[in-house]
Amino acid sequence: MYTSLLRRKTAGEALFDAVNTIGMLLVCFVTIYPIWYVLVNAFNEGQDAMRGGIYWWPRVVSLDNFQAVFNNPGIMLAMGVTVAKTVIGTPAHVFFTAMVAYAFSRRELVGRKIYMLLGTITMFFNGGLIPFYLLIRDLHMLDNFLVYIIPAMFNFFDLIIFLAFFREIPAGLEEAARIDGANDFSIFVRVVIPVSMPVIATIALFHGVYQWNDYFTGMIYINNMDLQPIQTYLYRVIALSSSNIMMAAMPGGITKSVTSQSIKLATMVVTTLPIVLVYPFLQKYFVKGMMIGSIKG
Incomplete structure (x- = not known):
């Protein structure tokens, strides 16, 4: 019984798990990134943000x-x-x-x-x-x-x-x-x-x-x-x-x-x-x- 539980995944199962993981990560990214983008640009200086190019971190932090x-x-x-x-x-x-x-x-x-x-x-x-x-x-x-x-x-x-x-x-x-x-x-x-x-x-x-x-x-x-x-x-x-x-x-x-x-x-x-x-x-x-x-x- 333990051997069957610990058996290695087949190629099809491994592929299925990989596709599932990639799909879920993509969904999480699409859901979270717009919120992160708004947050980053809100904490960036307004005039500097007009230059664009701010995607991950504030370039000039300002309150x-x-x-x-x-x-x-x-x-x-x-x-x-x-x-x-x-x-x-x-x-x-x-x-x-x-x-x-x-x-x-x-x-x-x-x-x-x-x-x-x-x-x-x-x-x-x-x-x-x-x-x-x-x-x-x-x-x-x-x-x-x-x-x-x-x-x-x-x-x-x-x-x-x-x-x-x-x-x-x-x-x-x-x-x-x-x-x-x-x-x-x-x-x-x-x-x-x-x-x-x-x-x-x-x-x-x-x-x-x-x-x-x-x-x-x-x-x-x-x-x-x-x-x-x-x-x-x-x-x-x-x-x-x-x-x-x-x-x-x-x-x-x-x-x-x-x-x-x-x-x-x-x-x-x-x-x-x-x-x-x-x-x-x-x-x-x-x-x-x-x-x-x-x-x-």
């Missing part, structure tokens, strides 16, 4: 690009809006979606199959942007911070993940709580939530990343610059050349070394770095929650 970014009060205000909507919107989404999923997991729920059918349809079809915009307008949520929170409180795909987990919770836990006099809401808060932390962490990661990266909501429903999130701000810097406005507000010593392109790159780094740093620490909960949902579902 002027980031100073230009942080000297603009708009980006710090936008960062605050993004942090606020992520911190508020993620728990609200997790709690509300989990509560609805718990109701769906109860077999005695009247019309449960109809609700599931209607919810499934919404995963593939929707009313479109214009009707949704009119709805947001009629609800008086245009130029309102709540537009980031209320419409995003429920997602049917996340409900399905919750539902697969809740259905596997032992019925004895809920029965014991009912004997002690707990109602449905008490059972949900005191019994279901504590034993569902892996799937809660998974959905929180899903929605937290969505809230941080969402630029479309601020672009469509928010005209007040004080309520725009950092990703919408980044969109305006890149697509609408707002970096020229940022340069106009810089002290004279800085404007000699930065360019509109270098400010754009530095802004990209500032807006994406926080979620990139946080994601690896949350990924283990994401993997655990998804595996539990797939096994028990």
Whole structure:
């Protein structure tokens, strides 16, 4: 048996492994290098970067690009809006979606199959942007911070993940709580939530990343610059050349070394770095929650 396990690979197996390795390395390079390129050029002096030829390391290291970014009060205000909507919107989404999923997991729920059918349809079809915009307008949520929170409180795909987990919770836990006099809401808060932390962490990661990266909501429903999130701000810097406005507000010593392109790159780094740093620490909960949902579902 040990001889068979330690046998040498055949030529075909060795070739297959080599092709797999080369392919994966190529995919990793194509994925990582654009990020590295932006980072390198963001830390390079703007005027020097205009000469080109910077691919792997900064040629003239400078922090002027980031100073230009942080000297603009708009980006710090936008960062605050993004942090606020992520911190508020993620728990609200997790709690509300989990509560609805718990109701769906109860077999005695009247019309449960109809609700599931209607919810499934919404995963593939929707009313479109214009009707949704009119709805947001009629609800008086245009130029309102709540537009980031209320419409995003429920997602049917996340409900399905919750539902697969809740259905596997032992019925004895809920029965014991009912004997002690707990109602449905008490059972949900005191019994279901504590034993569902892996799937809660998974959905929180899903929605937290969505809230941080969402630029479309601020672009469509928010005209007040004080309520725009950092990703919408980044969109305006890149697509609408707002970096020229940022340069106009810089002290004279800085404007000699930065360019509109270098400010754009530095802004990209500032807006994406926080979620990139946080994601690896949350990924283990994401993997655990998804595996539990797939096994028990």
